[in-house]
Amino acid sequence: xxxxxLIADDQAMVRAGFAMILAAEDDIEVVAEAKDGxxxxxxxxxxxxxVVLMDxxxxxxxxxxxxxxxxxxxxxxxxxxxxxxxxxxxxxxQRALGxxxxxxxxxxxxxxxLVEAIRAADSGEALVSPAITVxxxxxxxSAPAPREPHAALSxxxxxxxxxxxxxxxxAEIAADLGISVGTVKTHLTNVQGKLSARxxxxxxAWAWESGLVDGRG
Numbered sequence: 398x399x400x401x402x403l404i405a406d407d408q409a410m411v412r413a414g415f416a417m418i419l420a421a422e423d424d425i426e427v428v429a430e431a432k433d434g435x436x437x438x439x440x441x442x443x444x445x446x447x448v449v450l451m452d453x454x455x456x457x458x459x460x461x462x463x464x465x466x467x468x469x470x471x472x473x474x475x476x477x478x479x480x481x482x483x484x485x486x487x488x489x490x491q492r493a494l495g496x497x498x499x500x501x502x503x504x505x506x507x508x509x510x511l512v513e514a515i516r517a518a519d520s521g522e523a524l525v526s527p528a529i530t531v532x533x534x535x536x537x538x539s540a541p542a543p544r545e546p547h548a549a550l551s552x553x554x555x556x557x558x559x560x561x562x563x564x565x566x567x568a569e570i571a572a573d574l575g576i577s578v579g580t581v582k583t584h585l586t587n588v589q590g591k592l593s594a595r596x597x598x599x600x601x602a603w604a605w606e607s608g609l610v611d612g613r614g
Contacts, residue, residue, distance in 0.1 A: 434458025
């Protein structure tokens, strides 16, 4: 099935660049482009995209307010929103994820991660740029009483969780462990169930809190 995407960014060149990247993917279709948050909300209601790529700083209405309006409780079939911005301030990340964003990427993350974030959001996962994930979660390593590693995880699942916590993408994890991307996704689904985690960000948080990974690498 085709993933329908709306691009919201106040810079025409950014919108054009994202559209060009996504046009090369057989399973993704750009259905609309918005130049600010007001347009994003209006066009999302008109075109019913599966995923919205949302910039933060835009005129008339910023991306965080547009995100709130698109994902507010009671909304029927709300789109998944992936925030894509040049600003990786921790407050923006936490506010966006707290408001229900299904991902947070820096604009220079590269085409592969952009596409992966859209597919992850469409499938109910949340992907955050690896550098942001590591920076935010590294703080948890100083917790005074880390939890014991989860006995239900297999050795391979522990290996995978360590790589998730260090910010690797599914493709990078597959290459590191010598398995397919599909197998990585299966392992992630199993781990989410065992840890009662909603997405890979919560898996990574658990890994840092439990002491499965530490600040030494």
